[in-house]
Amino acid sequence: MKSGNQSIETDFVLLGLFQYGPMDSFLxxxxxxxxxxxxxxxxxxxxLIQLDTRLHTPMYFLLSQLSFIDMMYISTTVPKMAINFLSNSKTITFLGCEIQTFVSLAxxxxxxxxFGFMSYDCYVAICHPLHYPVLMSKRICWFMVMCAWTSSSIDSLIHTLYAFQLPFCRSRLINHFFCEIPSLxxxxxxxxxQxxxxxxxxxxxxxxxxxxAIIASYACVLTVVFQMSSGNGQKKAISTCSSHLIVASLFYVTTLSTYTRPHSLHSPEEDKTVAVLYTIITPLLNPFIYSLRNKEVMGALKRLYIK
Known part of the structure; x- marks a missing residue:
């Protein structure tokens, strides 16, 4: 940036995940x-979920919502990081940083x-199968999704508006690869x-x-599963729930590490590594964990390929 440019006072500088060494280019x-x-x-x-009518169920509806969120989530951070790296310019405008903070947090x-609602779906399907059509009706599924979007957006808006009215007078250097409340x-x-x-x-x-809630749901699910007389039923239920629990645990443990630790315990390098896990790795793993271990999804993929 040139001296005398007004952007010096208003823009932030993202130090990023990479520098410009050979190893960083590989990463x-x-x-x-x-x-x-x-x-x-x-x-x-x-x-697949949209085209195959066999996948028009509450579980796959919630899964499609998760995939949509993951696409937006990873697109909020990686493209800006790539642009900064390729252009050798690490700046981000005040408004751009504010928008990125709001969107990523929401x-x-x-x-x-x-994830919590998906665990509830699994719990109802296994523990209360006769009541499943009522407890997981289309209306209830939409209500769950709208609650998730609305509550998260309101929480994100409040934090973003408050954080960006604070005086940033120490430095404009953000030791991160995207704008995030703990890094600001x-x-x-x-x-x-306070x-x-x-x-x-x-x-x-x-x-x-x-x-x-997820842990409690799966504790109930496992209790019911181990009482099943069918070995195939046990295997299918454990496979479905374990894949969900693995990817959910990765997301929750990493995000809790970022947002619940005191500021004094944060390390910029550690924060960036942890952020990679929940902003890049989790959106990458979700579709493959839910599809490769799911016969219905793989069957839909084969039918689509044949068509």
């Missing part, structure tokens, strides 16, 4: 490939709540301890409560 190419694969995997899954919260707090030149308590409270509500 950039690797993340670009992962980004492309994640977009392709989630797009195919959404397409999508992350929506995904956290959606160190730039504020006033006491943020606000950090608010971040902790939001994290516990949006992240920890759904995670605890």
């Amino acid at each position: 950039f190419v690797a993340i670009a490939i992962l980004f492309s694969v994640a977009l392709m995997g989630n797009s195919i899954l959404i397409l 999508l992350g919260g929506t995904e956290a709540l959606l 707090v160190p730039l504020v030149c006033q006491d943020t301890s 606000y950090e308590h608010t971040i902790l409270l939001s994290g516990l509500i949006i992240l920890l409560l759904p995670f605890m």
Whole structure:
């Protein structure tokens, strides 16, 4: 940036995930490939669910919503990171940073709540199969999705508006590859301890409560599964629930690590590594974990290929 340019006072500088060494170029190419694969995997899954009437069930409806969120989530961070790396310019405007913070926070919260609703779907399907059409009707599914989007967006809007009216007078250098509330707090030149308590409270509500609900749901599911006389039924139920639990645990543990730790315990390098897991790796894994281990999805893929 040139001295005397007004952007010095208004823009932020994202230090990024990469510098410009040989290893960083390799990592950039690797993340670009992962980004492309994640977009392709989630797009195919959404397409299959839309085209195959056999997949028009509550479980796959929620799964299509998850894939849509993942596509938006990974697209919020990686393209800007790629542009900065390729153009050798690490700046992001104040408004751009604000928008990126709001969108990433809203999508992350929506995904956290959606994982919880998906575990409820699995719980009802296995523990209360006779009541499943009533407890997981189309209307209830839409209500779940709207609750997840609305509550997360409101929470994100409140945090974004409050955070960006704080005085950023220490530095404009964000030691991260995208704008995120925990990475912005160190730039504020006033006491943020009370606000950090608010971040902790939001994290516990949006992240920890759904995670605890997932654990409780699967505890009930496993209890019922082990009482089944059918070995195939046990295997199918455990396979479905375990895949969901693995990817959900990766998402919740990493996001809780970022949003519930005190500012004094944060390390920029560690935060960037953890952020890669829930902004890039999780959106990449979701479609493959849910499809490759699912006979119905693989069957729909084969039918689409034949057509």
